Amino acid sequence: MATEAATDIEVSDVETKDHRVSSGDKRVSDLNYPHGEKVPTSTEVIEVAKGVLWARIPLPWSLDHINVYLFDEGDGWSVIDTGARGKTGIEAWQEIEEEVLAGKPIKRVIATHMHPDHLGLAGWLVERFKAEFWITQTEYLLAQTLWHSAAAEFPESELDYLFRGGVDRKYEPMIRAAGYGNYKRGVYTLPPTYTRMEDGNLIELGGRTWRVVIGRGHSPEHACLACLDEPLFIGGDQILPEITSNVSVYAREPKGNPLAHWLSSLDRMRAVEGDPLVLPSHGRVFFGLQKRIDALINGHLEKLKKLHAWCEQPKSAVKTFKALYRRKIEGMDFYLALGEAIAHLHLLESLNLLERHFDGEVYTFASVGEVEMASIVDDVNKLPGIELRSLSDFA
Numbered sequence: 001m002a003t004e005a006a007t008d009i010e011v012s013d014v015e016t017k018d019h020r021v022s023s024g025d026k027r028v029s030d031l032n033y034p035h036g037e038k039v040p041t042s043t044e045v046i047e048v049a050k051g052v053l054w055a056r057i058p059l060p061w062s063l064d065h066i067n068v069y070l071f072d073e074g075d076g077w078s079v080i081d082t083g084a085r086g087k088t089g090i091e092a093w094q095e096i097e098e099e100v101l102a103g104k105p106i107k108r109v110i111a112t113h114m115h116p117d118h119l120g121l122a123g124w125l126v127e128r129f130k131a132e133f134w135i136t137q138t139e140y141l142l143a144q145t146l147w148h149s150a151a152a153e154f155p156e157s158e159l160d161y162l163f164r165g166g167v168d169r170k171y172e173p174m175i176r177a178a179g180y181g182n183y184k185r186g187v188y189t190l191p192p193t194y195t196r197m198e199d200g201n202l203i204e205l206g207g208r209t210w211r212v213v214i215g216r217g218h219s220p221e222h223a224c225l226a227c228l229d230e231p232l233f234i235g236g237d238q239i240l241p242e243i244t245s246n247v248s249v250y251a252r253e254p255k256g257n258p259l260a261h262w263l264s265s266l267d268r269m270r271a272v273e274g275d276p277l278v279l280p281s282h283g284r285v286f287f288g289l290q291k292r293i294d295a296l297i298n299g300h301l302e303k304l305k306k307l308h309a310w311c312e313q314p315k316s317a318v319k320t321f322k323a324l325y326r327r328k329i330e331g332m333d334f335y336l337a338l339g340e341a342i343a344h345l346h347l348l349e350s351l352n353l354l355e356r357h358f359d360g361e362v363y364t365f366a367s368v369g370e371v372e373m374a375s376i377v378d379d380v381n382k383l384p385g386i387e388l389r390s391l392s393d394f395a
C-alpha cells in the first residue's frame with residue numbers, strides 16, 4: 001500500500017517500469033555492456049572480476065530480478081544484497097548454496113540499503129550461515145522502524161499526505177481497506193545486530209579494499225562501494241543502467257527534499273576515478289559511470305524545467321502527472337508517481353522557484369522566477385544540510 005510501504009516493490013522508475021529508456025536519457029546506448037545481452041541466473045553465474053560472481057535472484061514483482069554479487073573470501077563468501085523474503089528467493093539461494101558456494105559458508109551479508117529486494121532475506125541468510133550483517137546505520141534503523149510499524153489502522157498522517165497531494169477524498173474507503181504496513185511481507189525478521197558502514201570507511205571485500213560512498217534520496221543512507229585496487233564500483237540502486245530509481249517524498253517526512261539529496265549525492269559521485277565496471281542492482285553490469293550519472297541528473301533537470309512551466313497556473317501534485325509522466329499512472333505506480341512528483345515540487349520550492357499555497361485541504365504550487373538548468377545542481381549543493389563531504393577529502 002501507500003507511501004513508505006510502496007518501497008516493497010522496487011519499481012524504480014514510474015515512467016519506465018517496463019525498462020524502456022526514460023525521457024532525458026537518450027544516451028543509455030552509450031553504455032558499454034561487457035557481457036552483451038548475457039545475464040546470470042541463480043545457478044549460472046557470471047564472473048565479472050577475479051572471485052567476484054554476479055548472480056540473480058528472481059523477484060515476484062514487475063521488476064522481476066535483483067542482481068546479487070558474491071565475493072570469494074578464501075574460506076567463505078561475502079554477498080551483496082539478498083532478494084526479497086519468500087519462497088522464490090529462498091529456493092534461489094538454496095541453488096546458489098548447492099551449485100556455487102563450493103561448500104564454503106557465507107560469512108558476511110552486506111545490504112546496500114533497506115528496500116525489501118535488497119535485504120529481505122538478510123535475516124534468513126544470517127541465521128542459516130551465522131553470518132555477519134553489514135549495513136549503514138540509517139538504513140538499519142529505518143528497516144527496523146518500518147518492519148515494526150505495520151498497523152491495522154491506516155494512519156491519519158498517511159491520509160493527510162495523500163489528500164494534501166491532491167488525491168480525491170472519494171478514494172478514502174479504498175485506501176483504508178488496502179491496509180497499511182506491508183514492508184514486513186517482503187522482509188524476513190531482520191538480523192538482530194549489524195556492523196555499521198559509514199561514508200568514507202574502507203572495507204575489505206574479496207581480497208580488495210573498497211571505499212564506502214553514500215548515496216541519498218532513493219533511500220536515506222545507501223551504500224555504494226568504490227574499489228581502490230581495481231576499477232570496480234558497486235552501484236546498488238543509486239546508479240542503474242536502464243531505469244532510474246524512484247525518489248519520493250514519504251508521508252513520514254512530508255517536508256522532505258529527497259531529490260536535493262539525490263542530485264547532490266549523484267553529482268558527488270562524478271569524483272569516482274577512472275572508468276570502473278559498475279555492478280548495479282538491476283539490469284546488466286556496465287562501463288560508463290560518468291555518462292550514466294550525467295543522464296540520471298539531466299533526466300531530473302528536464303523534468304524540473306517542464307514542471308516549472310506546467311505550474312504557471314497553480315497545480316496540486318496529482319495534477320502534475322501529465323507534465324512528468326508520459327504514460328497513464330495506475331495501481332501501485334500511483335504512490336510512487338505521487339511521491340516522485342512531490343519530490344520534484346519540493347526541490348523547486350527549496351530553490352524559490354515555486355510558491356506553495358494551502359487552502360486547508362490541498363497544497364498547490366505556482367511557479368516563480370526562471371529555471372536555470374545549468375545552475376540547479378550547484379544551487380542544490382548550497383542548500384543547508386545537503387552536500388556531503390567531498391570524496392577527495394578521503395583520499
Ligand SMILES: [Zn+2]
Pocket residue numbers: 010113115218219237
Ligand atoms: Zn531501492
